[in-house]
Amino acid sequence: MAKILFPTLANLQQLAGFLARGGLVAVPTETVYGLAADALNARACHAIFRAKGRPTTDPLIVHVASLAAAAEIAELPPEARLLARAFWPGPLTMVLRKRDCIPDIVTAGRPTVAVRNPAHPAMRRLLRLCGRPLAAPSANPFGYISPTTAAHVQHGLGRRLRFILDGGACRVGVESTIVDLSDPGHPRVLRVGGIDAAAIGRVLHREIAVANRSGPARAAQLAPGMLTRHYSPRTPLRLHATITPALLRRAGPEVGLLFFASPRHRKDPNRAQPVVAVLSPRGSLAAAARHLFARLHALDQLGLRRIHAELAPERGAGVAINDRLRRAAAQRPNSKNDRPTVA
Numbered sequence: 128m129a130k131i132l133f134p135t136l137a138n139l140q141q142l143a144g145f146l147a148r149g150g151l152v153a154v155p156t157e158t159v160y161g162l163a164a165d166a167l168n169a170r171a172c173h174a175i176f177r178a179k180g181r182p183t184t185d186p187l188i189v190h191v192a193s194l195a196a197a198a199e200i201a202e203l204p205p206e207a208r209l210l211a212r213a214f215w216p217g218p219l220t221m222v223l224r225k226r227d228c229i230p231d232i233v234t235a236g237r238p239t240v241a242v243r244n245p246a247h248p249a250m251r252r253l254l255r256l257c258g259r260p261l262a263a264p265s266a267n268p269f270g271y272i273s274p275t276t277a278a279h280v281q282h283g284l285g286r287r288l289r290f291i292l293d294g295g296a297c298r299v300g301v302e303s304t305i306v307d308l309s310d311p312g313h314p315r316v317l318r319v320g321g322i323d324a325a326a327i328g329r330v331l332h333r334e335i336a337v338a339n340r341s342g343p344a345r346a347a348q349l350a351p352g353m354l355t356r357h358y359s360p361r362t363p364l365r366l367h368a369t370i371t372p373a374l375l376r377r378a379g380p381e382v383g384l385l386f387f388a389s390p391r392h393r394k395d396p397n398r399a400q401p402v403v404a405v406l407s408p409r410g411s412l413a414a415a416a417r418h419l420f421a422r423l424h425a426l427d428q429l430g431l432r433r434i435h436a437e438l439a440p441e442r443g444a445g446v447a448i449n450d451r452l453r454r455a456a457a458q459r460p461n462s463k464n465d466r467p468t469v470a
C-alpha cells in the first residue's frame with residue numbers, strides 16, 4: 128500500500144524531489160484528490176494513465192501556482208485573466224491554447240491545455256517547492272467515485288502508488304468547473320463543478336453556454352473524459368426526485384438510502400431498517416457537495432443490493448451534485464444507454 132504523509136516541510140521536500148525524478152504522488156486539492164506528475168515529463172504523465180487505467184485519449188488538467196506560471200504553459204487571452212483574477216486560486220479550470228513545452232500525452236494531442244491554480248495550501252506549497260507545473264487527474268481508478276480523502280485514494284489506488292499526501296477532507300468535494308476559452312469570444316462550460324456557470328457569466332458580462340445542456344453530439348471534441356457513466360459506485364444506484372414515504376416503507380436492510388437533507392418521515396421501527404445516509408442534514412448545497420463522494424464511497428463498501436439517492440435542488444452547487452449523481456447512476460458500458468455525452 129502507499130505511504131500516507133502529512134504536509135510537513137520535510138515531507139513536502141521529499142515529495143517534490145520524487146516528482147522531479149518522474150514519480151507519481153496523490154495530492155490533496157480543495158475539490159478532490161489528484162494523481163500528480165511533472166507536467167513537462169511525458170514519461171511521468173504516461174504513468175498517470177497506467178495507474179488509473181485511463182485511456183490516453185482523455186487529457187489531463189495541469190496545476191500551477193500562479194498566473195505567471197499559467198502564462199508559461201498557455202496563451203492567456205484577456206478573458207482568462209479576468210476569470211483568474213475572480214476565481215484563482217480555486218475550483219476553476221480553463222482550457223487554453225497550449226505552448227510547446229506541454230507534451231502531447233498531457234493534452235491527448237490537442238492544441239489546448241486545461242489549466243488550474245488550486246487553493247489547497249498543501250498543494251500550493253508542493254507546487255512552489257517543485258517549481259514546475261503538475262498534471263493531475265482525479266486520483267481514482269478510471270470511472271470510479273472520485274476521492275475526497277487520503278483513505279479513498281488508498282482504497283482505490285494504494286497498491287499502485289508509493290505516496291499519498293494527506294491534506295484532510297476536501298473542502299469543495301466536487302471537481303472544478305471547466306470553461307473552454309480556446310475561442311475566447313465564445314466561452315463554454317464543459318463541466319459544471321465548484322464554481323457556478325452564472326458566476327463566470329457575471330465576470331465576463333455575457334451568458335455562458337453549458338455544453339452538457341446543449342445535446343449529446345460532439346462529446347469527443349469537447350471534454351473527452353465526460354462519459355455518461357463516471358463517478359460510479361459498484362452498487363447499482365437509482366435516482367429519485369425525492370425519496371418518498373412509500374419507498375422508505377418498502378426499503379429493507381439490503382438497501383441504502385441517500386437523502387439530500389434530513390428526511391421528515393421516519394421508518395417504522397418494527398420493520399427491518401435500510402441504511403440511511405444524508406448529504407447535508409440542514410440542506411446546505413455546499414455541505415452536500417462536500418459530502419457527496421464520501422457518502423457514496425461509504426455506502427459502496429457495505430455490500431448493499433441497491434442505493435437509492437435523492438437529487439439536490441437544481442441550483443448553485445446542486446447542478447454539479449446532480450450531474451455527478453446522474454453519471455454515477457448511468458448504465459454500464461456496452462449498455463445502449465451509455466453513449467458519451469457532452470459535459
Ligand code: TXA
Pocket residue numbers: 156158159160161162185186187188218220222234237239240241243263264265266301302303304305317349350351352353
Ligand atoms: O477539480 C479538478 O478538476 C480535479 C483536481 C484533481 O484538480 N481534477 C480532475 O481531473 O477532475 P479529471 O482528469 O478527473 O478531469 C479532467 C477533465 C476531463 O474530463 C478531461 O477530458 C477534461 O478535463 N480536459 C482536460 N484537458 C482538456 C482539454 N484540453 N480540452 C477539453 N477538456 C479537457
Ligand code: MG
Pocket residue numbers: 264265273
Ligand atoms: Mg476524474
